[in-house]
Amino acid sequence: MEDVVLVGSGPLLWLAATQLIAAGASPKAIVETVPRSRYGEAARHLGKALPGWRYLAKGFAMMRAVKKTGVPVHRDAGNIVVEGETAAAAVTFTSGRTRHRIETGHVALHQGVVPNQQITRLLNCEHRFDASQRAFLPVLDENFETSVADVFVAGDGAGIGGAKSAAMRGRLVAMRIAEKAGKSSPKGREGLRAELRRDAAVRPLLEALYAPSQDVLAPHDSTMVCRCEEITAGQIREAVALGAPGPNQIKSFLRSGMGPCQGRMCGLAVTEIIAAARGEEPSAIDYYRIRPPLKPLLLSELAGLDRGAPREAAE
Incomplete structure (x- = not known):
């Protein structure tokens, strides 16, 4: 993992970088997607955030630790593309009005964390x-x-x-x-x-x-959104154009959200794409309908269940 490139935004991106450095495997580069305009927007909350100054101090300390090691940091990055057919070969992006390309076999993407619902x-x-x-x-x-x-x-x-x-x-x-x-x-x-x-x-x-970048909220048509079923953002938009009004109808059209992760990875992105295509808020679009089991089960596991208990209870 010596050549890993960290791409995205959020405190955990810097935490991962400092932990890699401490383990003797410094990242090859950090590609941060936070737009410059966000700093002004965030600054409006600075006064009310002061009770949590320890978190801010910890964040600055992690950034200083990364800078001290000389790891390249590319800020205000956008148009992220991970190159490679069957595995990552490079990551390209725009930063400072310049197109960059970093050859790497490992790209770690992070755009924040969300609740598991x-x-x-x-x-x-x-x-x-x-x-x-x-x-x-x-x-x-x-x-x-x-x-x-x-x-x-x-x-x-x-x-x-x-x-x-x-x-x-x-x-x-x-x-x-x-x-x-x-x-x-x-x-x-x-x-x-x-x-x-x-x-x-x-x-x-x-x-x-650290709000998600536009690359996440409005991905390019070619971007793979549902990795389990290999469904792209363009396919989702096409399904919306054909009349699919929400995530559950998209699931029926394309099988998105029906893979092993059961929509945990793609659900919010699907909602955002549908909302943008329909000109509505995500709250109006809602989310996948969740069905049991919460985790995929092997048929052998189902077959191995104790079938005697229900009959005994019935007696």
């Missing part, structure tokens, strides 16, 4: 589209309970917040479960909520700065 969708929990995270989130109350009674979501499944926020959300959920079970009302709940707000103060800045 497969389980909450399968449980018929209500969801909403969050424009700042460009993702669907389960609708939750102040205790992180979903629209389905007694189903709670803590951690990044409730919206990306990071490890510290995940732990605090988990504690709040535990307090509410104890309360619903008839235990005495736990103390410290309001203080924990205040601490959670302070920890989340940096999120608007990060989400404004």
Whole structure:
């Protein structure tokens, strides 16, 4: 992995770079897709983000560590193309009005993280589209309970917040479960909520700065969107033109979202492409309908299930 090129945006891109450097396998280059205009947009959130200054300090420290090693960093990159027939051979991109080409056998792409909504969708929990995270989130109350009674979501499944926020959300959920079970009302709940707000103060800045690039939200027709079924963005747009109004109809037309990942990788991109083609918001387009099983099962696994238990229960 000595010649890996990191492409995309977000704090995890810099974290991966520093970890590779620490392991003695410095990346060949970093190709960051954050447009220059984003820095001004993000700066508007700087004042409210100061309670989370430790996150900002950590980010700058990682950038300094990468710069110190001399790893080339190409900023404001766009029009990313990974070359190669059966494996990566090079990555080309535009940066500083110049077209660059870096030969490499490994390209790591990252455009941020989003909640996994497969389980909450399968449980018929209500969801909403969050424009700042460009993702669907389960609708939750102040205790992180979903629209389905007694189903709670803590951690990044409730919206990306990071490890510290995940732990605090988990504690709040535990307090509410104890309360619903008839235990005495736990103390410290309001203080924990205040601490959670302070920890989340940096999120608007990060989400404004590291929003997905247009290459992701509006990929070129030739871009492979559903890797499981090898469906391109152009094929999805053609299906929309033929009358497919949403992801589930696209699935019927093209089988996108029916592969091993069950839409985990392509779902949001499919929604964004349909919304743009129809001139609507992603919230109006919605997401794939999730069906069991959550993970693909081998027929041998199904055949090996204990069939005796249901009959015994019936007796």
